Amino acid sequence: MDLPPLPLDRDAGRPLAAQLADGLRAATTGGALRAGDRLPSTRALAAALGVSRTVTAAAYDQLLAEGWAEGRRGSGTFVVGAPAASRTPVPAATAAVPEGDAGLVDLSAGSPCVGALDRAAWRRAWRAAADPAPDVMPDPVGLPEFRAVVVEHLLRHRGLPAHPADVLATGGSTAAIGEVARTLPPGARVAVEEPGYQRAVTALRDAGLEVVAVPVDGAGLVVEAVPAGTAAVYCTPAHQYPLGARLSATRRVALVERARAEGFLVLEDDYDGELRYDVAPLPLLAALGPDVVAHLGTASKLLTPTLGAGWLVAPPAVRAAVLAVRGRTGGRPARAGQRVFAAFGAHGDLARHLRRLRRELSGRRSAVVAAVHAAGRAVEGDAAGAHVLVPLPGAATERAVVAAAAASGVALDGLGRHYAAPPARAGIVLGYAGPGSDELEWALPLVTEALRR
Structure with missing residues (x-):
């Protein structure tokens, strides 16, 4: 033509x-x-x-x-x-700001890289998901084919041996945190990372639990700071959110040993543990202490939150307690997202997507690090996931950088909002998965200029 x-x-x-x-x-x-x-x-x-x-x-x-x-x-x-x-992306030669939420290119953390999805494979998965007849009865456990794909994924990409019977489908990590929280006694104490994932904090508090902040440093959660009398510990050991550190091997062992000795549950949120660019993905806490660790996974960062699908691998007593809560409340994860995820993983498309996603995000991370260094700033965090931390000298600088970037058309995420208590550090949590590649290329020079404040 x-x-x-x-x-x-x-x-x-x-x-x-x-x-x-x-x-x-x-x-x-x-x-x-x-x-x-x-x-x-x-x-x-x-x-x-x-x-x-x-x-x-x-x-x-x-x-x-x-x-x-x-x-x-x-x-x-x-x-x-x-x-x-x-x-249509706005050409970089113009002064216009690319379209997006509130007119800004959003470089906050937490969004998936949907541009890496093979759209043909995506459509195939949705068509396959539509083949079964509509459900008549609710399913509190999860589709067998979904749980089988999760087991294969965890074994191949996270080194966690599990049986489909060990897995419960969930509506995602935050939904699973809320469900497990409702199995704990009202007013029970739960330790969380500080700074950390504030949606988890909200889910725990909404369940009537007492949340206790525990500091995080370059080796992850400070295990010795977990207070006595704790019923559970929520953490992100593979890639601490938002600082980006990994929990050291010594602290992993210490956390599991304390959980066994003191009888508390460890909630391991493995939100992006598959995404490492320097070494193989780190072993899971659930592999080290399957008797005291509840592993939480999600399709939201791997694929898209459209699916509303996640998984919980936990000790039998925890699974039984969650199912009891679902039985009382009528809650259960939607099957549609499970069907799509299962179809996407059944013929190797999930593994191919993960390889493609790692290549794409590794390149994006390199570009982001270069842009930060060009501003004379440092980057913290492992070569993993979809965000980096840019430390700043104080809250005033953080506010100035965020404001300068917004004036240029870029939304940045300040570290301060990730604290439940008054912030102890300042910085920018810089995400790079959500925008399109053209948008990221457009935005990074503006980020460099804003970071020079």
Whole structure:
């Protein structure tokens, strides 16, 4: 087919692949390309534009990931049309701010990298999830096929041997924290990391529990600071949120030994433990102390919170208590997200996605670290997950950096809000998974300037 003009400016600072993807998007939204049109092969388009095939292949990959185009085996690449949730990135040469929530590119932590999803595999999973007949009765445990995929995932990527009977489906990590919290005696004391995940703090308090803050340092949770008489300890040992440290081997052993000696439960939130870029993912606390550790996992960071799917691997008594709560309240995790996750993992798509996600986020992390260093600032945290910590000298500097970035069109997350008590440190918790690659590229120079405050 004849393509509309696709001008490429080799003198611009914007990559040629990004320019080409912009041009094809614009041709689609403008009507020059319509749904069902077959695009030229990457080789033919490269020859026509006088660029390398790497450029055209990267542009097509971006359009496929965003849902503007789809690949059909043996037939080529076809225009799908403008996805309802997509938007055309604003070229970096203009002074306009890319569109987004409240007009800002959001670099806070906690969002998944949905751009890394293989959209063809994603659609296959949803179609497969729609095949079974509608459910007649609620299921408090979780679909067998979902739990089987979780077991395979935990063994291959987290080194945790488990049986499907050990697994309960959940609505995600925060939902699972709330469910386990309701199995504890009213007013029981639960130790949490400080700074830490404030949604977990809220879930515990909403269950009528007393929350006690325990400090965190470069080796993770300070285990000796956990007070006596604690009923449970909530922690993020693989990648402490938000400081980014990992719980040291010595402290892991100490925490499990204390849990056994004092009879408390350890809630291990493994929200992004699969995502490491320096070494293999770290062993789970649940593998070290399966009798005292409840392992929490989620699909939200691996794939998307759209699924509302997570899992709990816990001692039998904990599982029984959670099921009893569900029986009394009628609560149970939705099966739809479980079906999609199970279908996505059944034929290797989940493992392929995880490899692709690690490559993508590793590259993004390198770009973020370079931008922070260009401002003369340091980065804390392991080479893992989807955020880094940028320490700052005080709360006033933190506020100034956040305000300067917002004025430039970028939303940053201050460390202060991650404390339940008055903050002991200041900094920026800088996420890099949520925005599109073009948005991140656009935003990082602005982050560098804001950090120079």
